[in-house]
Amino acid sequence: MKQSKRTRLQSRLNSLLSLVLLLVLFGLFAWASTQYTIEQDWTRTGRHSLSEASRQVLQQLDQPVRITAYARDDMALREAIRSYVNRYRRFKDDISLEFVNPERVPDQVRELGVSVNGELILRYGERKEHVKNINEETLTNALRRLVRGSERLLVFMSGHGERNPQGEANHDLGAWASQLTDSGFAIQRIDLNRAQTLPDNISALVLAGPEVEVFPGEIAIIREYIENGGNLLWLSDPGAQQGLEKLAPDLGIELQDGVVIDFAGQMLGIDDPTIVLTTPGLYGDSAITADFEYASIYPVAGGITARPSSDWTATPFVTSGDHTWLETGELNEEVSFNQGEEVQGPINIAMALTRELEHGQQRVAVIRDGDFLSNSYYQNGGNLELGNRIVNWLSADDEMISIPARTAPDNQLQLSNTAAVVIGFGFLLVLPAGLFACGLIIWWRRRRR
Structure with a gap:
């Protein structure tokens, strides 16, 4: 049936109207996409979303936060900064972000001490913090420092071959101490033989495994510090304590002889x-390990017990398994448990000590292994996170103790040679051949019609 001119005109108008409506609809969708954002983080570790701990820090901010990003006119860099800041804006809408090209304000850059392209300055009330490396950990830690309002001072005893908080050797603590600095702690080394006193504003004293004898005068300074209510972190390796064993009775503890033996690691290739x-x-029932869900590793650990008549409250927060024991003999390939001579597990590896004083609660943490926070091992399992928790607890920073240190998941797929050959054969030969065969069959059937 032939269409009249009017019918053809109506058909064309309908087609034109449909096209216009379709374009309008596309335009509305495009406009809505710029006004509203819907995001879903499907990564296994949620690394594109704020952690619950970061949200808790944002809830503590009762004033606006002003962020100034000193970044050149580099769209990729500025977009990356904006993307990170927007994660925080979704939970705190009074966070402002301003971009400044540092090349246009050189005097301001020098005055503020900006040294990195893309450096952020966070302002909260009268306080400000610099962030040079932008990620959730550094941003959240900067906000933590703004909330805290003051630095916490950690003093490391030195002069006896202790692990160096600024050192880069495998046994040193430089990497962990750097993390603490990023979290708002000030790190100071002090030789008590020369200084003869400790700073008044100290948050905690750290004893990190002296290798030579500590002088009696230095022991007296440490004992006086403990007697006056000072907080202490004692990283006590097995073996000779170089005079520090005199502190154990003052803390109501006993350092056990021997090295913890644990064959369970062989199942994981250790x-x-x-x-x-x-x-x-x-892990024990302690504020340090509350909701702590990571494994941790302790190379060459010792044991510790509490004295029953002490005025300290002792809480073990890291123990070994029932299958472990304290080996007091020679360490060799044929090491074995000697019933009646050696202590059967579980063994207390770390203990938290508290006692109530007039001015508040005194806190001490004793860990029978200093290697677990060394440059060689601090990234293993939850070692770094646990070390940060210990220091936060010692500095009475309980509210911020649960912020996790993000670690990248294992993204490697391990395939056997057979599996790799099968997958390669399937994708390179079987799949293309199957598609070609399907196409050939369809072509043959159509030709026969």
Whole structure:
């Protein structure tokens, strides 16, 4: 049936109207996409979303936060900064972000001490913080420092071959101390033989494994510090304590002889039985390990017990498994448990000590292994997170103790040679051949019609 001119005109008008409506609809969708944002983070560790701990920090901010980003006119860099800041804006809408090209304000850059392209300055009331490396950990830690309002001072005893908080050697604590600095702690080394006193504003004193004898005068200074209510972190490796063993009775503890032996690590490829692997079920009921869900590793650890008649409250927060023991003999490939001569596990590896004084609660943490926070091992499992929790607890920073240190997941897929050959054969030969065969069959059927 032939269409009249009117019918053809109506058909064309309908087509034109449909096209216009479709374009309008696309335009509305495009406009809505610039006005509203819907995001879903499907990554396994949620690394594109704020952690619950970061949200808790934002809830403590009762004033606006002003962020100034000193970044050149580089769209990629500025967009990356804006993307990170927007994660925080979704939970605190009074966070403002301003971009400044540092090349246009050189005097201001020098005055503020800006040294990195993309550096942020966060202002909260009268306080400000610099962020040079932009990620959730550094931004959240900067906000934590703004909330805290003052630095916490950690003093490391030195002069006896202790682990160096600024050192880069495998046994030193430089990497961990750097993390603490980023979290708002000031790090200071002090030789008590020369200084003869400790600073008044100290948050905690750190004893990190002296290798030579500590002088009696230095021991007296430490004992006086403890007697006056000072907080202490004692990283006590097995073996000679170089005079520090005199502190144990003052703290109501006893350092056990021997090295913890743990063969459980062999299931995970750890051949050395002196490396102790602890899992969440082996952590004690302490504020330090509350909701702590990571395994931690302790190379060459010792044991610790509490004296029953002490005025300290002792809480073990890291223990070894039932299958472990304290080996007091020679460490060799044929090491074995000697019933009646050696102590059977579980062994207390770390203990939190508290006592109530007139001015508040005194806190001490004793860990029978200093290697777990060394440059060689601090990134293993939850070692870094646990070390940060210990220091936060010692500095009475309980409200901010649960902010996790993000670690990248294992994204490697391990395939056997057979599996790799099968997958390669399938994708390179079977799949293309199957598609070609399907196309050939469809072509043949159509030709026969």
